[in-house]
Structures are given as C-alpha cells and as structure tokens.
Amino acid sequence: MIRSLFYSITFHSAMILLTVLTLPFMLREPIDLPPIVSVELIQISDKTNIPYAPKARKIIEEKKKKEEERVVSEQAPPAAKAKEKPDRIPLPNEEKEEKKIIKKKQNPEEVKPQIRQSSEFEKKEIIDTNQIAALIDKAKEVEAVKREDKNKITQSSRKNSFATGLTLSQEDALRAQIFGCWSVPLGLPYDQNLLVRIKLQLKKDGTILKSEILDHERMNRPGQKFYKVLAESALRAVRLCQPLKVPPTGYDKWKDLQLNFNPTEMLKG
Amino acid sequence: MRILILIFFLNLFVSHKALALIEIDITRGNLDPLPIAVSPLHVDVKSEEYKDIKVKELGDNISKIIEKNFRNTGLFNPLKKDAFVQKPDIAHLKPRFEDWRLIKAQALVTGKLLVKGEKLKVEFRLWDLTAAKEITALAFTTTPSNWRRVAHIISDKIYERLTGEEGYFDTRIIYVAESGPKNQRIKKLAIMDQDGANTKYLTLGNELVLTPRFNPTNQMVTYMSYFRNMPRVYLLDIETGTQEIVGNFPGMTFAPRFSPDGKKIIMSFAKDGNSDIYTMELESRIVERITEHSSIDTSPSFSPDGKFIAFNSDRSGLQQIYIMRSDGSNVKRITFGKGIYGTPVWSPRGDLIAFTKMHKGRFYIGVMRTDGTGERLLTENYYQEAPSWSPNGRVLVFYRETKAGDKGEGFTAKLWSIDITGYNERRLSTKTDASDPSWSSLLTK
Amino acid sequence: MTLKTNLKNILLVIFTTLVLSACSTAKKSGDIDGDVYTGKETVEYLASGVPDRVFFATNKSSLTTKSRETLRKQATFLRKNKKLNVTIEGHADERGTREYNLALGERRANAARDYLMTYGISGKRISVISYGKEKPVNPKSSPISWSQNRRSVTVKVN
Numbered sequence: 001m002i003r004s005l006f007y008s009i010t011f012h013s014a015m016i017l018l019t020v021l022t023l024p025f026m027l028r029e030p031i032d033l034p035p036i037v038s039v040e041l042i043q044i045s046d047k048t049n050i051p052y053a054p055k056a057r058k059i060i061e062e063k064k065k066k067e068e069e070r071v072v073s074e075q076a077p078p079a080a081k082a083k084e085k086p087d088r089i090p091l092p093n094e095e096k097e098e099k100k101i102i103k104k105k106q107n108p109e110e111v112k113p114q115i116r117q118s119s120e121f122e123k124k125e126i127i128d129t130n131q132i133a134a135l136i137d138k139a140k141e142v143e144a145v146k147r148e149d150k151n152k153i154t155q156s157s158r159k160n161s162f163a164t165g166l167t168l169s170q171e172d173a174l175r176a177q178i179f180g181c182w183s184v185p186l187g188l189p190y191d192q193n194l195l196v197r198i199k200l201q202l203k204k205d206g207t208i209l210k211s212e213i214l215d216h217e218r219m220n221r222p223g224q225k226f227y228k229v230l231a232e233s234a235l236r237a238v239r240l241c242q243p244l245k246v247p248p249t250g251y252d253k254w255k256d257l258q259l260n261f262n263p264t265e266m267l268k269g
Numbered sequence: 270m271r272i273l274i275l276i277f278f279l280n281l282f283v284s285h286k287a288l289a290l291i292e293i294d295i296t297r298g299n300l301d302p303l304p305i306a307v308s309p310l311h312v313d314v315k316s317e318e319y320k321d322i323k324v325k326e327l328g329d330n331i332s333k334i335i336e337k338n339f340r341n342t343g344l345f346n347p348l349k350k351d352a353f354v355q356k357p358d359i360a361h362l363k364p365r366f367e368d369w370r371l372i373k374a375q376a377l378v379t380g381k382l383l384v385k386g387e388k389l390k391v392e393f394r395l396w397d398l399t400a401a402k403e404i405t406a407l408a409f410t411t412t413p414s415n416w417r418r419v420a421h422i423i424s425d426k427i428y429e430r431l432t433g434e435e436g437y438f439d440t441r442i443i444y445v446a447e448s449g450p451k452n453q454r455i456k457k458l459a460i461m462d463q464d465g466a467n468t469k470y471l472t473l474g475n476e477l478v479l480t481p482r483f484n485p486t487n488q489m490v491t492y493m494s495y496f497r498n499m500p501r502v503y504l505l506d507i508e509t510g511t512q513e514i515v516g517n518f519p520g521m522t523f524a525p526r527f528s529p530d531g532k533k534i535i536m537s538f539a540k541d542g543n544s545d546i547y548t549m550e551l552e553s554r555i556v557e558r559i560t561e562h563s564s565i566d567t568s569p570s571f572s573p574d575g576k577f578i579a580f581n582s583d584r585s586g587l588q589q590i591y592i593m594r595s596d597g598s599n600v601k602r603i604t605f606g607k608g609i610y611g612t613p614v615w616s617p618r619g620d621l622i623a624f625t626k627m628h629k630g631r632f633y634i635g636v637m638r639t640d641g642t643g644e645r646l647l648t649e650n651y652y653q654e655a656p657s658w659s660p661n662g663r664v665l666v667f668y669r670e671t672k673a674g675d676k677g678e679g680f681t682a683k684l685w686s687i688d689i690t691g692y693n694e695r696r697l698s699t700k701t702d703a704s705d706p707s708w709s710s711l712l713t714k
Numbered sequence: 715m716t717l718k719t720n721l722k723n724i725l726l727v728i729f730t731t732l733v734l735s736a737c738s739t740a741k742k743s744g745d746i747d748g749d750v751y752t753g754k755e756t757v758e759y760l761a762s763g764v765p766d767r768v769f770f771a772t773n774k775s776s777l778t779t780k781s782r783e784t785l786r787k788q789a790t791f792l793r794k795n796k797k798l799n800v801t802i803e804g805h806a807d808e809r810g811t812r813e814y815n816l817a818l819g820e821r822r823a824n825a826a827r828d829y830l831m832t833y834g835i836s837g838k839r840i841s842v843i844s845y846g847k848e849k850p851v852n853p854k855s856s857p858i859s860w861s862q863n864r865r866s867v868t869v870k871v872n
Contacts, residue, residue, distance in 0.1 A: 004748075166291055175293050182298030183375065186344050186690070187432035187663065199290075225433035232397065232404075236375055237298065239399040258292045265296045451853035477848055479812060498843065500816070521820055521844055524813040537817060539844065542775070542824025544817040565817040581814060587773065588814055611811035625811050651855075654811045670808070677853025705812070 166254060170247045177244055178259060182237035185229050190267035196231045198238060200257040206243035211235065214258075234261040302346035303431065304373050305339060307332045309350070310380035310391065311357040317385055319413040324384045327416055328357065331391075334420035335378065335427070337464060338438045342428070343693030348374055357381070361394065366401040374398055378427060389413040393423050395430055405430045417466055422713060437659040438463060441709045442666060443481045443490055444684060446470060447702040451677035458492060460507070463708075465698040471505065480655075480705050481505075484527040487709040491515065491525040491534050502536050504551070516549045516556055524567045529575045535559070537567040546580055546597075559597040570622075571595065572615045572639070579603075579613035579622050579639075590624055592639065603641030608633075612655055615639070616662045617710075621689070623656040623665055634667050636689055647691040660710040664688055666697065668704040750778055751861035756851045760868060764791045767867040768826060772807070772860075775821040777829060785826060788868055789833035802826050803867045804844040805851075807860035812846060819844030819866075826866040841871070 188194060201210035213219065213235070219228040238259065246254060310328030318324055332350075339345035352372045355365055361379035369377050380393035392408035407426055411419060418439055425436030446459035446468075456478050458471040471490075472478055481492035490505045502515040502522040516522065518538050525536040532551060537544045546559040546569045560566040564584035571578055579592045585602065588609040593600040604610040608628025615622055616636070626633040626646065632653045635646040653669040666686045673680035682704045684697040697703075745753025751769040758766045766788075768781035777785070792798060804823030806815035823842035831837050852859035 171291070171293060175295065178293070178295050179297045180299060182295060183301060183303050184298040185303070185432060186300065186692075187342075187434055225429075227433075229431065229433035232400075234295075236397070236399040237295075240375070254291055256290055258290050259295050260292060261295045263296075263298070266298060266300070452850050454848070477845075479816075479848070500843065521816070523816045537813070539817060539820040542821040542828075542842075544820065565814065565821065567817050568811070568813045581811075583773075583814075588811075611814050627810070630809070652808065672855040673853050675854050680853065680855075 166247070166250070170254075174244060174246070174254075174257070177241050178237055181241035182261070183233060184263050184266050185233050186267070188226050188230060188263055188267055190264060192226060194227055194230050194263060196227070196234045196261040198234055198259045198261065200238065200259065202244065202246060202255050202257060204246075204251050204255075206246040208238065208242045208244075211238055230261065230263060234259070237261075302342075302344055303375055304346045304348055305376040305378065305431075306348045306353065306369055306372065306374040307336045307339070307350075307378045308353060308355070308360045308380075309357045310382050310393070311361055313381060313383035315385060316383055319384050319387065319389075322384075322413050322416065324413075327384070327389075327413075328380070328382055331380075331382070331416060331420040331423070332378070334417060334464065335424045338421065338424040339428075341464075341693075341695065343688060344432060348372055364396055364398075366396070366398050369396075369398050376427075376431065378423075380423070384413050387412065389416060389419065391419050391423070393426075395427050417462065418712070421462070421464075425711070434663065435661040435711065437661050437664065437708075437711070439712050440660060441487065441712070442657075442684070442697070442706050443471075443483060443709070444668075444699070444703045444706040445478060445481065446699070447682050447704060448474075451673055451680045458490070458505070459699075459701075459703070461699065468700050471507070471510075480524060482526050482657075482707040483709045484531045485529060485710060486531060487712060489527075489531070490707075491527060491536075493523045493525065502534065504534070515551075516547075516554070518547075522547075524569065526570055528571050529573050535569045535571060535578065537569070546578070559595075560593075560600075561597075568612050570614045573617055573619045577615075577639075579615055581611050581613060588627075590622070590641070603637075603639070604644075605641065606644055614656055614658060616658050617660055618662040621662070623658065625654040625656065625667075634665060634687065636665075645689075645691065647687050647689065648685075648694055653685070655705055657706050657708045659686075659708050662689070666706045666708055668706060670704075746858060746861050747778075749857065749861055750780075751858070751864070752780060753862075756862045756865075760788060760870065761791050764788055766869070767865045769861060770822055770864040770866070772864065773810070773818070775818065775825045777825055781826075782829065785829045786833060789830050789835055792830065792835050792839065793833075797872070799839045799841070799871045801841045801843055801869045801871050803849075803869060804842060805849060805863055805865050805867070806847050807863045808847045808850060808855070809860060810847065812848075815846035816844050819846045822864075822866045826868065 197214040199210075199212045199214055200208055203209050213231050216231070218224050219231050309332045312325060312328045316324050323330075336347035339347050354368045354372075357379065358381065360377070361381050364377055364379065375398055377396040377398055378393060379396065380391060382392075383390045388410050389412060390408065390410045392406065394403050395405040396402065397404045405426060407423075409419070409422075421439040424438040428434075428436035428438070440463045441460055442463055443458065443460045446457045447454050449455045454477075455474040457474040458478050458481050459468055460471060461468040472494075476497075477495040479493045481490045483490055488506065488508055490507060492503055492505065493500060494503045496503070500521040500523060501518065502525040503512050504515050505512045515525065515534055515536070519540070521539040522536050523539070523544075525534050527534060528548070533548045534551065535546065535548045538547045543563055544565045544567050545561060546566045547556055548559060549556045559569070559578065560580070560582075562582070562584055564582050565588075566580055566582045566584075568581035569578050570580070576595055577592055578595055578597075579590060581588055582591050583589070584591075588611050589602055590604040590610045590613045591600055591602050592613075603622075604624070606626070608626050610624050610626050612625045613622050614624070620638065621636045622639055623634065623636050626635055631649055632651065633646045634648050634653055634656050635644055637644040647665070650669055651672055653667055656665040656667040658665060664686050665688075666684055668682055669685050671679060671681045682702040684699055684703045684706050685694060686697055687694040697706075745751055745755065748771055750771050754765075756767070760766050764787045765784045768777065768784050770776070770781075771778075792800065802823040804819030804821070804826075806818045806822075810818070820842065823844055827837070827840045827842055830840060847863075850859070850863045851865070852862045
C-alpha cells in the first residue's frame with residue numbers, strides 16, 4: 001500500500017513537473033497524453049523471496065531426498081479421533097480425578113528401580129566380542145577407504161594426520177562410519193556449548209574394547225540434561241558402529257581413538 | 270599463503286601435545302528420527318472390568334497413544350509392532366536386547382498395567398538397547414478413566430529422558446471451533462487434549478467468541494465475546510463454568526492474555542477509534558493504562574519473567590512489533606524487515622518471540638530473538654496467524670485459512686503445528702474447523 | 715504578462731487534472747479505485763438515495779471524497795429523523811491478523827462517526843461496534859470482495 005502510494009506520488013509529481021517544464025511546447029503542439037501508468041496492487045503476488053530458516057530448508061531438503069528413497073512416509077496423517085458427545089463444561093468430578101493423578105505422581109506408590117544409569121556410565125564398559133561379526137575382508141576395506149569422499153576433510157583431520165600418521169582417507173573412513181551411526185538428538189539447543197569427547201580402545205578387528213566419556217561426571221550434574229542426552233547418543237553411535245572398519249595395518253596408531261562429538265553445526269543448519 | 274603456513278605450524282604445536290591419540294571430530298550424523306519400539310503394555314490377568322473401558326485392550330491402546338505422540342514430534346520413529354518378537358510381559362521383565370536391536374530399534378518402552386478396585390496401576394520402563402540397560406522406570410496409580418492421560422504422562426517422561434527437555438503431551442489446547450458458511454460463522458470455545466481427543470465445547474455458539482487464552486494453571490481462560498453485542502474481554506473458570514466480564518470499560522476490550530503469574534490480564538481497550546494497552550489486576554480490579562498513543566496498540570504479550578511486554582502497533586504507519594517495560598516505559602520497535610508484523614508471543618523460555626508476518630500477500634509464522642534479530646520464517650501460506658507456544662518452547666501451534674470461492678466455498682480454518690526449526694509441520698485433528706489456538710502448560714509437573 | 719501567467723496556470727491545472735484522471739482510470743478495475751471499492755453491489759440504503767456504507771483502502775481509515783458525500787447524505791437523513799439512533803459497524807478484510815483488524819474496524823467506524831458529528835449529529839445517537847474480519851459481506855477471497863469488506867456500515871437501531 002505504502003509502495004503504491006509512493007509510486008502514485010512520484011508519478012504524479014513527475015507529471016506535474018513535466019507539465020510545468022514543457023508547457024510552452026505543449027501550447028504549440030497537440031496535447032499528447034502520457035501512456036497509462038498501471039500501479040500493481042501488492043496483495044496478490046504468488047511468490048516471494050523470503051527464505052525459510054536455513055536449518056528448516058536444509059532439513060526439508062534432506063527429508064525430501066529421503067522420502068524419495070523410502071516409499072512409506074513416517075509421518076502418517078493424524079488418525080481420526082474417537083467420537084464423543086460434546087459437553088458444555090467438563091464435569092466437576094472429572095476435574096477432581098485429574099487432580100488425583102497429580103497427587104499420585106508426586107508421591108508414587110511404588111517407584112521401580114531407576115536412576116541407576118548414572119553409575120553405570122561411570123563404569124568402563126567392556127563389550128562382549130562374541131556377538132560381533134567376523135573379520136572383514138581387508139583388501140576390500142582398503143579400497144573402500146580410498147574411495148571415501150575427500151571433500152569431508154576438515155581442518156582437524158589435517159591436524160591429526162600430521163601428528164599421528166593416519167592418512168587422511170583412513171581417518172575420513174572412520175569419521176564417515178560414525179557419521180552414519182550417529183542419530184543426532186534433534187531437540188538439542190544449538191546455542192549451547194555441547195561437546196562430548198569419547199575415548200575408545202579398539203581391538204584389531206575394530207570392535208570396541210573400552211569406551212569412556214571424558215567428562216562423564218558432567219552427565220549427572222544438574223542442568224546438564226542436554227549434555228547427558230548428547231553423551232548417550234554418542235555412546236549409542238559408537239556401539240552401533242562396531243566393529244569399525246579399521247585400517248589393515250598400523251594398529252598401534254589407531255588402537256586408541258578420541259571422538260569429539262559436536263552437533264552445533266548440524267543443529268544450526 | 271603466509272597465514273596457511275602459520276596455521277600449519279600452530280596446528281603442529283597443538284597436536285604435538287596429543288601425539289599418541291588420534292582425535293576425530295564428529296560434526297555430522299544422520300537426521301533420521303530415533304528408532305524406538307513401544308511394546309504394548311502387558312495387562313495383568315488379575316485385572317477387573319471397569320465401566321465401559323476395554324481393559325483387555327488398554328495396554329495396546331496406551332502404547333498406540335505413546336507411539337502417536339512420538340511420531341508427531343518428528344524426533345522419534347516408532348517401529349511397526351508386527352516386527353516385535355518378544356511378548357509384552359517377558360519384554361517388560363528382561364528384554365532380549367539383541368532381538369530388539371535386530372529390528373534396528375535403539376530404545377524400547379515396555380510396561381504393564383493392572384485395573385483393580387477402581388484403580389489403574391501402571392508401570393513402564395525405558396531401555397537403551399545399545400547399552401543393554403534400563404534408563405528410566407516409573408509407576409503410578411490413578412482412576413482407570415484417566416488412561417489417556419497416563420499415556421501422555423509416560424510419553425512426557427520418555428521424551429524428557431531422551432531429549433533433555435520437558436515434554437508437551439499431557440497438555441490441552443483451547444481454541445475456537447468454527448462451523449457454518451464463511452459470512453455467518455458460528456464460533457464456540459472448545460478445549461481438547463493436545464492429540465485431539467476429548468473435545469469439549471465451553472460455549473454454545475450463540476455469540477461470537479474469539480482469542481481464548483489459558484492462565485498459567487490452566488484453570489481459567491480469558492477470551493473475547495460479543496455477548497449482547499458488547500465486545501468485551503471475559504474470564505471463564507473451566508472447572509465451574511462460570512463466566513464474568515473483565516473490568517468495566519466503556520468500549521471494546523480485546524486481545525486479552527494473562528500475565529505470567531496469572532494475577533493480571535493484559536488487553537487492548539478501544540476508545541474513540543484508538544486502541545491502547547491496559548492491564549487489570551484480577552483480585553483488586555485495579556486497571557492500569559500501559560500505552561498512550563494515537564496509534565493502534567494491540568496484541569500484548571508478557572515476557573515469562575513479567576518484566577517486558579511485546580505488542581503490536583502501527584505508530585510507524587504500518588503494523589510492527591514493539592517491546593516495552595511492563596510499566597509502559599522504554600518502548601522500542603524491534604521489527605524492521607520487509608512487510609508488516611503482528612501477533613508477537615513471547616516464548617516460555619524467554620529467548621524468542623513468535624510472530625505473524627505479512628509480505629506481498631503471503632503470511633508467515635516466524636520466530637526472532639527478543640531484540641528483533643535472528644528472524645527465522647518457519648512457514649509460508651495464503652493465510653495463517655496467531656502462533657501459540659508449546660509449554661517447552663519447541664513447537665508452535667497456529668491456525669491457517671484457505672481461499673474461498675464466490676460463495677465462500679473452499680474456505681477452511683484448521684490448526685497446524687510446526688517446530689521452531691521450521692521442520693515437522695503437521696495439521697492437528699479437530700472435529701470442526703478451528704482457529705485461535707492456545708496451548709496449556711503441562712497439566713502435571 | 716499577468717494574462718499569460720494566468721493562462722499558463724489554468725492550462726497547467728487542466729492538464730494535471732487530465733493526467734490524474736488518466737492515472738485513476740488506469741488503476742480502476744471494475745469498481746475499485748486505488749483499492750477502495752466504489753461500486754454499488756453490496757450497498758444497502760437507509761432511505762432512498764442514502765447509502766448505508768462507506769469503503770476504505772487497505773489498512774486505512776481515512777474517508778474518501780465519495781465516502782464523505784455518502785456520510786453527508788446520512789447526516790441529512792439523520793437530521794430529518796431526529797428520533798432515529800444508529801450503530802456504525804466497522805469491518806476489515808480478511809488479509810490481516812484478527813486482533814489488529816478489530817482495532818482497525820473500530821477506527822473506521824469512529825472515522826464515520828466523527829464525520830457525522832461534524833455535520834451536527836449528536837454523538838449520543840451514534841454507537842460504534844467493530845467486527846474486525848469476522849463478518850465479511852462478500853465471502854470470496856479476491857481483491858474486489860476484500861474491498862467490499864473494508865467498510866463501515868450505518869445501521870438503524872430503533
């Protein structure tokens with residue numbers, strides 16, 4: 001609206017100015033009306049350039065890609081609701097019942113064993129190797145490692161390869177495996193410093209001998225729920241991923257690994 | 270080039286400290302929702318019948334509600350039950366983790382219930398399948414008719430354990446139920462569970478009602494009604510059904526909301542064509558004028574700490590969002606983007622303001638920081654407005670209208686929700702057309 | 715010299731008028747001028763020749779020349795019928811947020827009321843009510859019907 005008003009004023013004053021300036025000539029020649037100026041209403045345009053939130057777009061795009069792959073959508077439309085007669089006002093006794101549950105919840109009659117998880121995480125976990133799949137054909141694996149996308153190289157990987165002697169592609173191969181296993185908890189806030197460091201001890205076959213969260217005491221500190229959630233997701237990723245496809249040689253170089261899980265980039269989008 | 274060399278050397282120094290240890294930064298993962306298995310709750314054989322509740326199916330039905338809640342978050346992927354290998358009662362005692370891992374589940378919910386002596390006893394456990402251990406367990410007792418709420422409370426507990434933030438399932442939404450042709454809409458106040466169940470109508474539809482909003486304890490609702498053709502702000506006690514007019518204003522009052530402590534109602538009062546913002550303390554009935562400006566000032570919303578108010582004003586010529594201290598001082602415009610802005614609503618966390626934006630004939634729901642920076646538009650459509658926050662500040666519910674044809678045909682008004690990430694947009698099922706949603710806080714804390 | 719200046723001025727005015735009318739014709743599509751409705755489709759009458767409503771531009775509550783003309787007719791009608799009281803209903807189109815539209819409708823109704831009062835009608839005889847976007851006269855989603863809905867309507871109450 002402002003814009004069309006602006007156009008209107010601009011054009012009109014331009015016309016008047018033009019008239020004043022050119023009036024003498026006009027007197028001699030037949031009056032030539034300027035072309036019709038049409039001013040567009042702004043209400044009904046179909047497109048706009050306003051972007052989605054960057055993260056939203058990214059996720060939507062990724063979602064679309066996935067939905068193309070998967071035939072069945074996970075997001076079924078909400079099911080129809082049970083029929084019920086509309087009441088004008090909820091019955092008083094119903095409200096009372098709801099209050100009861102509040103009380104009950106504050107004083108649960110029986111509380112089953114719980115909150116043991118904290119202590120369990122403090123223990124260093126030993127994984128049973130029996131259940132783990134057999135060794136993989138090493139030759140194939142080297143090839144796979146070499147085929148890894150070089151674009152994934154980050155600064156830290158450069159840094160590490162200088163220090164440790166693992167080749168970039170070997171390191172990227174490890175990284176890519178964890179990427180695939182890690183379900184990032186999408187509900188985490190992106191604006192908090194959430195970094196989980198896990199120290200791994202690997203066997204020669206890539207199974208995990210030991211996994212340890214370096215700041216594990218932080219998990220049980222009050223107000224660190226998000227850290228705990230992230231740490232648990234990182235542990236799940238590591239366990240899901242084993243046996244890791246490890247380089248065929250240089251066991252000494254990679255038997256101890258430290259994984260730094262940092263979701264900030266993902267969550268920011 | 271020189272910088273590169275410098276970085277090279279710096280890196281060399283830094284990494285020399287940890288020479289023995291390879292550090293790998295994991296900055297990416299998959300964005301798939303977490304696969305979770307919700308086993309039907311085992312119904313104890315000692316269970317008795319209770320009224321019209323199908324006790325035998327209760328365990329299955331509770332697990333279905335939990336699954337639906339999880340699916341709707343977009344953060345979890347509840348797995349199909351037909352792939353489940355273990356019976357509910359055995360799974361609840363001691364799941365065979367490797368079996369559940371085989372169907373790619375990462376978490377498992379099990380439980381059992383008993384209906385006896387007019388009581389419903391429920392316990393549930395949440396298992397981390399990769400770690401092969403229980404991470405949460407809880408039990409509680411209530412009346413059997415509350416079984417849906419039990420399912421929601423379980424959902425909240427699991428959600429909190431797996432995401433680190435409070436859930437929002439044991440909540441309700443109050444809204445305006447709409448019916449009839451577009452130019453003769455019948456509007457009633459309606460309330461339902463967050464998942465669309467238990468719809469109840471609070472007014473009969475004899476007069477136009479608009480913009481209901483919960484108080485912090487979810488017992489009271491403030492809304493606008495055209496009762497006797499006098500558009501005024503009203504207060505409704507949901508429990509008793511009593512209604513009263515708020516204040517004694519000689520003109521239209523509208524756009525009401527509660528203060529975060531529930532003691533005041535903030536609203537607009539229109540006099541001689543000019544709308545300003547007022548508060549009224551409910552107990553003392555003291556009315557206070559907050560803004561005094563010849564422009565339209567409306568849609569006020571308190572910050573959660575009660576210290577600030579965001580509102581809508583056209584003092585610059587067009588609708589924009591402003592914030593001020595709760596006494597009306599320090600008025601500051603915060604929206605400067607293209608288009609016009611309305612309906613600011615402060616998030617429960619206090620760090621964001623949700624809004625409606627109109628630009629080039631399209632409507633957007635978005636969020637921004639409280640100083641107006643960091644604007645993120647979450648969804649675009651032909652017409653949508655009036656966002657309301659979920660109690661944990663993660664989801665917004667709003668209403669959306671469709672285009673109407675010559676006789677008003679094709680017109681609908683529906684409730685929708687979207688994550689503040691802009692992801693997971695979905696329609697809420699309502700029995701009728703619906704608008705002006707307001708999300709309650711958690712019914713049990 | 716004076717004659718020449720005068721002539722020039724007169725010609726200037728005529729020409730400007732021509733240009734302006736050309737522009738407004740250009741913007742006119744059907745019964746819309748700018749985006750104010752000028753047609754008669756939804757209009758009812760308080761009495762013969764006294765239209766009951768005036769129309770507004772998007773987000774505006776200022777009265778157009780035509781609206782003023784209509785309101786003067788209403789004022790004349792109300793002066794003749796001294797015992798008649800009226801309510802002015804203010805309305806907005808559907809392309810705005812509900813709460814703002816309530817305020818906007820109120821402002822439009824009061825703009826009409828104020829104008830009637832300057833023509834000698836007592837404010838006591840005129841009450842106002844805003845319906846915002848709640849009572850469209852034309853339910854269609856189109857610029858024409860939105861312009862018909864941006865209105866204030868004078869309704870007899872007794």
